[in-house]
Amino acid sequence: MKNLAGAAGEPPPIIFREVTAAYGAEPVLDSFSLEVLPGEILTVIGHSGCGKTTSLKLINGLARAQSGSVTVFGQEVGALGPKQLIALRRRIGYVIQGVGLFPHLTVWKNITYVLDLLREEREQSRQKALSLLGLVGLEPELLRRFPRELSGGQRQRVGLARALAFSPRLLLMDEPFGAVDGITRAQLQRLLLGLHRDLRPTIYFITHDIGEALALGDRVLVMRRGRIEQLGPPAEIRERPASDYVRQLTDTIIYKK
Amino acid sequence: MLDLAREVWRLYTVRTDFFLSLLGQHLYLSAVSIAIAFFLGGAVGVACARNQAVKAVSMAVVNFLYTIPSIAFFGVLIAFTGIGDTTAIIVLSAYALLPMVRNTCTGISNIDPDVMEAAAGMGTPPLALLWRIQLPLALPMILTGLRNMSVMVVATAGIAAFVGAGGLGVAIWRGITTYNLAMAVAGSLLIAFLALSIDFLLGIWEKKFTQRWSS
Incomplete structure (x- = not known):
C-alpha cells in the first residue's frame, strides 16, 4: 500500500459532510460523508444511478447539493459565486468518458x-x-x-x-477509460499510475469496472443507492467485503481470471 | 424564342448603364437586409438556445413573419413606413430572420453535451463559452442559414420595386407595365444570376471554414 497521508499536515482536498442530493424526486446521495486524502487515488465504484457521478459533479459545482456541504481546497463549493466557481474549476483537472x-x-x-x-x-x-x-x-x-x-x-x-x-493538484475522472478497448485501457491505466507516481495529484476516479477500481485505487469506495457501502484499501475490499453486494462485485473479477 | 434572347441581349448592351445601376441598387438593398437579419437573427438564435421560453416566443414570431405573403407584407408596411428603400429593407430582413434564428439556435443546441460539459468543467466563463465554443461549433449551421437566407433575400428583393424601392425589380415592373417582355426577362435573368452567384460564393466559404474538422 502506498503512503496514504501524502504530505504531512496537508488538509484533505475534498470533504463531503452529510451531503444529500436529488435528481428530480429521486434521491441520489443520502447523508454522504467522505474525506479524500491528499495525493491519493480514490476509485469510486457502483452500479449506474448509485450517485457516483453526482458526487463527482458536486466537487466542481456542476451539480448542487440539497443539504450538507462539499469543501474543496478549503472552500465550500455551494457557497461560491460564479467567478469563484470558475476559478476553482480552473484548478481542477476534469476528464470524462466522452x-x-x-x-x-x-x-x-x-x-x-x-x-x-x-x-x-x-x-x-x-x-x-x-x-x-x-x-x-x-x-x-x-x-x-x-x-x-x-x-x-x-x-x-x-x-x-x-x-x-x-x-492541477486534483483530478476528477468520470469513467475516463470506459469506452476504449481492453489493450488501450491497460495502457492508459499504466500511464495514469505513472503520472500519479511522478506528479502526486489527488485523483477522484469513477469506474464501473471492479478490476480497474482495485488496480488503480489507493482506496476504493463502493457506493450503493447514494450511500457508502464500503471504503478501504483494495486488499480489504477483496478479502473482507463488508456486505453481500461488495462480495458480488469482487466475485465477478475472480470469475474473469 | 430566339428573337426574345436576341432582344434581351440587345437591351443589356444598349442599356448597360441602366442595368448596372439597377444591379447596384439591388445589391445594396440585399446586402443591408442580409446584414440586419444576420446579426439580429444570430442574436435571437443565441438567446433561443439559452432559454426555452425565449425560443418558443421568437420562433412563433419569425415563423409568422415568414408565412405572410410578400406582396401583402409590402402593402401593409407602406401604410406605416411609406414607399421606398426603408419598407423594402424591413420586409426583406423580416423574411430572412427565420433561417438565421432557426439555424443558429439548432447549431448551438446540437453541440455534443460532452463538449459543453468539458468546457463548463474547465471553468469557461459564459462569454468565452459563446465565442470560443458555441459559435465556432454552430458555424456550419449558421453559414448554411446565411446562404439560404441570402439567396432568398436576393430573389425576393425583385418585388421591392413594387413599393418604390430600386433594384432589378424596376426592370421587371417596367417590362410588365409596358408590355415589354424582353425588359422583364432581362431583369429576371439578372436576379437569377445574382442569386446563383451568391449561393456559389457562400458555398465555397462554408466549405473552407469547416471541411477540416467536421465529419
Whole structure:
C-alpha cells in the first residue's frame, strides 16, 4: 500500500459532510460523508444511478447539493459565486468518458485551452503543449491534428494532457477509460499510475469496472443507492467485503481470471 | 424564342448603364437586409438556445413573419413606413430572420453535451463559452442559414420595386407595365444570376471554414 497521508499536515482536498442530493424526486446521495486524502487515488465504484457521478459533479459545482456541504481546497463549493466557481474549476483537472475534446480546435489548442483562456503567450503555450504530449506518450506530430483525426485511445490521452495543462493538484475522472478497448485501457491505466507516481495529484476516479477500481485505487469506495457501502484499501475490499453486494462485485473479477 | 434572347441581349448592351445601376441598387438593398437579419437573427438564435421560453416566443414570431405573403407584407408596411428603400429593407430582413434564428439556435443546441460539459468543467466563463465554443461549433449551421437566407433575400428583393424601392425589380415592373417582355426577362435573368452567384460564393466559404474538422 502506498503512503496514504501524502504530505504531512496537508488538509484533505475534498470533504463531503452529510451531503444529500436529488435528481428530480429521486434521491441520489443520502447523508454522504467522505474525506479524500491528499495525493491519493480514490476509485469510486457502483452500479449506474448509485450517485457516483453526482458526487463527482458536486466537487466542481456542476451539480448542487440539497443539504450538507462539499469543501474543496478549503472552500465550500455551494457557497461560491460564479467567478469563484470558475476559478476553482480552473484548478481542477476534469476528464470524462466522452472526453469532450473541442472538435474545431487542434490537439495543441485543446491541450492549452485553459491557458489560452488566461491568455498565455503563444510560444510558451506551444512548448507546454509539446511537453504535455510527451508526458501522455503522444508524438509531437499530433499537435496540429484535429480530434476527429485521432484514435479513441489518442483522444483519451489528449483529454488527460488537457486536464494536466495547468498542473492541477486534483483530478476528477468520470469513467475516463470506459469506452476504449481492453489493450488501450491497460495502457492508459499504466500511464495514469505513472503520472500519479511522478506528479502526486489527488485523483477522484469513477469506474464501473471492479478490476480497474482495485488496480488503480489507493482506496476504493463502493457506493450503493447514494450511500457508502464500503471504503478501504483494495486488499480489504477483496478479502473482507463488508456486505453481500461488495462480495458480488469482487466475485465477478475472480470469475474473469 | 430566339428573337426574345436576341432582344434581351440587345437591351443589356444598349442599356448597360441602366442595368448596372439597377444591379447596384439591388445589391445594396440585399446586402443591408442580409446584414440586419444576420446579426439580429444570430442574436435571437443565441438567446433561443439559452432559454426555452425565449425560443418558443421568437420562433412563433419569425415563423409568422415568414408565412405572410410578400406582396401583402409590402402593402401593409407602406401604410406605416411609406414607399421606398426603408419598407423594402424591413420586409426583406423580416423574411430572412427565420433561417438565421432557426439555424443558429439548432447549431448551438446540437453541440455534443460532452463538449459543453468539458468546457463548463474547465471553468469557461459564459462569454468565452459563446465565442470560443458555441459559435465556432454552430458555424456550419449558421453559414448554411446565411446562404439560404441570402439567396432568398436576393430573389425576393425583385418585388421591392413594387413599393418604390430600386433594384432589378424596376426592370421587371417596367417590362410588365409596358408590355415589354424582353425588359422583364432581362431583369429576371439578372436576379437569377445574382442569386446563383451568391449561393456559389457562400458555398465555397462554408466549405473552407469547416471541411477540416467536421465529419
